[in-house]
Amino acid sequence: MSSLQFWKPGTVGPGSTLDRATEAEGSVISSAPIGAAVSIQAARERLPIFKHKEKLLYCVENYGVTILVGQTGCGKTTQLPQYLHEAGWAADGNVIACTQPRRVAATSVAARVATETLLDPLLSRYSVVMIDEAHERSVYTDLMLGVLKKIRRKRPSLRVIVSSATLDAAGFLDYFSSGNPPGEATIVSLEGRMYPVHIAHLEQPTPDYVAKAIDVVWNINLQRSSGDVLVFLTGREEIDRCLEGLAELLPTLPRGATRLKLHALHSGLPMDEQLAAFEPAERGFRKVIVSTNIAEASVTIEGIKYVVDSGFVKIRTYNPTTSLSSLSTIPVSRASAIQRAGRAGRTSYGACYRLYPASTFESLPPTTQPEITRTDLTTPILQLKSLGIDDLMKFEWVSSPPAEAVLRALESLVASGMVGEDGRLTVIGEKVAECPVEVNIARMLFASKDYQCGEEILTIAAMTTVQDVFVIPDGAAGALAELERRKFTAEEGDHLTLLNAYNAFTRYGRSSSWCKAHALSFRALSRAVSIRAQLKKYMQRFGLPIENCQGDAKRLRQCIVSGYWRNGAKWMADGTYRSVRGNVVLHVHPNSVLFTRKPRSGWVIFHEMEETKKTQIRILTEIEPDWLLEYGHKFHDKRTGVGVSVR
């Protein structure tokens, strides 16, 4: 996700996590803005970008698009906007904007730009728009680049700055040059602030990179000078296995050898455990952090001297034909492998041990497939339409998504009434485009007026948006957690169970200790509270009443169906389900309260499905089959000729 972040020129700009980590003291994990340390003149002039100031300003003056290649930590994010401000780009009421991944997110951009654009399609208030970390290629940086290219055709005075990693710069140059006169775009390179990193590869491929990682970490500790170790694996299960393996070796550590402090790092951990990985190790200890991709770009850990890279990553892909998303483990790109290695060279020279042969590195794809080519496009296309881009055939994608994905997204927008047969946004489509949630949730919120259950639907919307509400510890604690969870269980299914958990959380003081005692995630619930508050504002803005359902769970379930009627499924005697659309075999996620129970009616609706080894459905609620027909008859799939039928 990416966004426009607006700030007053002359104040400290929004640094990226990466830039900030070198410019601020200590560890940085959150995306909270730092203080004003960087405004000290001497510190500013020490940054590598300072030497390039004149050149940069020359390029912005003379080229429409400046592609800025700079290593993380060179100061581009914090300094460039100030240079532009000093050079007068913010004079006469002009605005310099900067967008970033992992910041205020995208709908707000679309919505904000949309509100202005509908009145001011050429963004004439903006003199310069900077897209930061563009090489990460999030859906919204890609959309913004496309929109900016279009705007520049109509208003050449707009300046665009695209900050990028080395490998991707030529691609951005081609993109902005194509179809434009010469001199449209240029590349500026800034020197980084990196120390050399020695790269080592295995001679032979390994059949078990977790075992190999344990081996390599152990040998680094015995044979290499002091400095912390960062290991890249793909997920929680691997991380736990690696840490267990290392823990088993600890008693064999020779007398006098450096001792090890072991840490896991992945997004599923409670915040205090995540923060622990950022604490410096005690004297006489070497810190080993075994991490997912979270440490590749999202957070920076100081003091890493050794990186161990499995060469794999988990990535989400989406199949528009089956509407199935899946999480698969694939080899990383060369760009990722280089980025991971770079984590060893931030404070001194370092070393990276790749758990695969050099020949494998050469055969890796140069970059990761951009997210826009492997995601559900329903929301992105709704947002493009809200920006007035109705003719998607003419939109210049940085990377084109599959035609099938565009088509399916349009179909689903038409089916849900967001887009009319003429291809333009409907009245409700315009409103939903402003809502920071997926279309199905927004439909549910709008329908709550008819079912008089806005208060509860708001909570359900927020709770289905956050993840991992119920904590599942291993072993005996897991069984205990299961007992705790039963206290919230609703007969009707997971949506109401989530509602119960939320209500209990707010009733009992929103405390972290209460969550711990009831096997709930404090982080997830706190997030749900804040999302709910935001959604409530949207409902009030659209004049939707926030009524209590007075304990009528049937109304609530019918309202959920209004958003999710395409996700109906029928129970089978073997405990699996069949999807109403497509008759696909579905397995209930083990986290569901309906995992071991047959729904009385034999029918459910589900929030989402995902392909793992099997096709799994998550967040289920029991429904009556005729509730599906009520919505289903309005929708007939033109491609397959299959409507929603309930047999």
Place this chain on the structure above:
DNA sequence: CTGTCTTTA
């Protein structure tokens, strides 16, 4: 029999 990442003026 189970969570890569991110997450909306």
